[in-house]
Amino acid sequence: MMLTDAWIPLVLTLKVAGIATALNMVLGVAVAYLFARKNFLGKEFLDAMLTLPMVMPPTVLGYYLLVLLGREGPIGAFLKEQFDINLIFTWQGAVIAASIVSFPLVFKGARAAFESTEIYYEQAAQVLNVSDWAIFLRVTLPLAWRGILAGVLLAFARSAGEFGATLMIAGSIPGKTQTLSIAVYEAVQAGQDDVANFLVLLTSVVCMSVLLVSGRLAPGRVISRNL
Amino acid sequence: MKKICKVFGLGLLFSSTVSASTLTISAASSLSDAFKEMAVEFEKQYPANRVQLNFASSGQLAQQILSGAPVDVFASADQETMNKLQEKNLIKASDRFNFVSNHLVLIVPKSSKTKINQLPQLLDTKYQKIAIGLPESVPVGRYTKGVLEKNNLWGSIEKKMIRSQNVRQVLDYVARGEVDAGFVYATDAAILADKVRVEILVPTDQKILYPIAPISNSSRYVEAKQWIAFVRSSKGNEILSKYGFSKP
Amino acid sequence: MRWKFKLHKKYLSSKRHFEINVDVQSKAENLVLFGPSGSGKTQILKMLSGLIQPDSGLVQFNQIDLFNSESGVNLSPQNRGLAYVFQEYALFPHLTVLQNITFALNKSWFNRAQHQENQMVDDWLDKLQLRAIANQYPHEISGGQSQRVALARALMSQPKALLLDEPFASLDDNLRKNLRHELAALQKQIGIPMILITHSQEDVDALGDEVFHVANGMIVGEPLSSN
DSSP states (O other): OOOGGGGHHHHHHHHHHHHHHHHHHHHHHHHHHHHHHHOOTTTTHHHHHHHHHHSSHHOOOOOOHHHHHTTSSHHHHHHHHHHHOOOOOOOHHHHHHHHHHHOOOOOHHHHHHHTTSSSHHHHHHHHHTTTTTHHHHIIIIHHHHHHHHHHHHHHHHHHOOOOOHHHHHHHOOOOOOOOOOOOOOHHHTTTHHHHHHHHHHHHHHHHHHHHHHHHHHOOOOOHHHHO | OHHHHHHHHHHHHHHOOOOOTEEEEEEEGHHHHOOOOOOOOHHHOTOEEEEEEEOOOOOHHHHHTTTTOOOEEEOOOSSHHHHHHHHHTOGGGGGGGEEEEEOOEEETTTOOOOOSSSGGGSSSTTTTOEEEOOOOOOOHHHHHHHHHHHHTTTHHHHHTEEEEEEEEHHHHHHHHSSOOOOOOOEEEEEETTTTTTEEEEEOOOEEEEEEEEEOOOOOTTHHHHHHHHHSSHHHHHHHHHTTTBBBB | EEEEEEEEEEEEEESOEEEEEEEEEOOOSEEEOOOOSSSSHHHHHHHHTTTTOOEEEEEEEETTEETTTTTTTEEOOOOOOEEOTTTTTOOOTTOOOOOOGGGGGOSSSSOOOOOOOOHHHHHHHHTOOOOOTTSSSSSGOHHHHHHHHHHHHHTTTOEEEEEESSSTSSSSSHHHHHHHHHHHHHHHHOOOEEEEEOHHHHHHHHHEEEEEEEETTTTEEEEEEEO
């Protein structure tokens, strides 16, 4: 690619990672709350299944997704027939790959955050005749948001760096699915060191920004001076 | 960048059974099946040697060698990539041989109902996705781009292009039906003859010739030349033609 | 009959086998459940408020069923009209004293910025001497103040009755004495019936109209009336 086109993968990466993370925030938090507060049969087994994408090698995951979502796969064929939707080689496919690999990060972070929040705060709100939704938004979330945020930021970083699974099912279409990681990989393969260097610099700037923002949002530790 | 290649190189160095006579052969993806069988026969003939095969696109392999990966033999799918190494004196012109030739073909999924006789037909809206190797680093992609540019088709087809990391990935996409057509070597199409169908034998400006050479600073230079001699022997040619490769 | 409840609940764990089996009827204004720690008093109170579900039983207040395992009635804690003061106070740590107190008045999904709501709030701030700390956070106020905030918060929901779990447990003797008097006076003023659980005899003496002894999950002996 031309050096001047190097910003295209950056914008695409932010878009894909942003959407994937937003999806996971809603889904991951909801599921985590369920797991934190309710008991049901097979809970820990299901927890392990939901955490699996985090430990599975991305290319293995990518292969499963390709088989499932491809034209001849069970889900892919269904989507094609019913809705004329094909997810392979699309940015939506990239979003799916990114969401799946980063879901466990939000889920685990949120579950731990909810479990470490005392239940009597929610109980106190219940006896004060406030609706369950209001309790979740006004009591549960405000008390758990730091743990959730940590998970969300990790999920964003993971989504932005997603490579193996994305390459398999979304391919590398400049402007559509060629994310930063893939662009770097291909630039190196083609011996385009200047492009690779620039892309790596861009990626580093993005990562540093995410860390700095998270540092401001998370509570600052009180640095005790000379006690 | 170069560091990734260096780390990979180190990994290669420490991987599996690294004995004094383990030959590391980096070869283009299209040579996967032929060279795997070749390695088995070679080890039978020279029991003291072990062969370690490394398959990827020629461009990627060249980058690894340029970054210092400890490779003993390099077999590329095009002259240009080998030239890059020769420029940096990583191979000697006198050690370099063309050992096979191949052909470019246009394939479609076996289940595809349409018939393509001419390349311009690819412009039709019937063909939404066409898999092509990365022109910057995959020889089959470079050949394809060359042909399409010559026929003034490159500009229009570029937007339908599904870029693939190596020729086997192109083959896989076609075999799965994820794309409508793809450009691979005749030898690759033969591997999955039950899943893909060759529609056009694509003529290229120049014959597709694969060069092979030992890496000049290899510590197993002698064994590297043994391998190349084996590849060029009648036994080696037998194996290569079995997989559809033609004489150079 | 003001209070009528029959509760049965089995707790099965590897460590101990514990069962709660109580049958109580009382007309008293101030009902006290008196017993040592571990006797199940808190579980009983939580079952009355709906925060814990009994295996079977009945909870009736002023002849209205709040819970009836036979007929399937099970009002949520929001709808029972019973306020609850927790042993740990459970003041919302992220809200100010004023926001805590007015929590029940705000039915929306968002915690509103602090400002005085109405006359009732004003009254309670004065009656319980909380005006000075209205804008402080729970971690900034003392134990005695926390207890009063918890009380004000509970009363703000205009409950039909008040349930108090060891309200003076974590306070020192002097403070206990004062607050006991305050609570007794308050109770006479507003006339809301209470159920109080405690392991302190002085609490019983100061506040109990009718006292039930609880031991090992059961009522022991006959209730004592101070009248």
